[in-house]
Amino acid sequence: MVDKKTIAKNIGANLKKLREGKDLSMQALANLADVEKSQIVRIENGQVDAKVSSLYLLAQALEVDVKEFFREIN
Numbered sequence: 736m737v738d739k740k741t742i743a744k745n746i747g748a749n750l751k752k753l754r755e756g757k758d759l760s761m762q763a764l765a766n767l768a769d770v771e772k773s774q775i776v777r778i779e780n781g782q783v784d785a786k787v788s789s790l791y792l793l794a795q796a797l798e799v800d801v802k803e804f805f806r807e808i809n
Contacts, residue, residue, distance in 0.1 A: 739784055740781065742784075743781040743782070743783065743784055743785070744781030745781075745805070745806075745807065746778065746781070746785055746790070746805065747778050747780055747781040748779075748781075748808045749805070749806055749808065750778055750793060750804060751779045753797050753799055753803060753804075754775075754779075754797065757798075761776060761779075764793065764796055764797070767796035768789075768793045768795065769792060770789055770792055770793065775793075778793075787801075790804055
């Protein structure tokens, strides 16, 4: 079974990969998603158990399905 910390790190890594793939800075994504940049920093660093609502807003801003955050990192 996967623990919460591993899930948070995986979500963060996927968020960072998607954000960088769109050539967006953290601040640009924060502006698009209407979330605080500090929240993006914490999510990308795996420091928080991100809220579904935050992930939904970030997915909309990145124009991806929210399930993209849950892909396994190899």
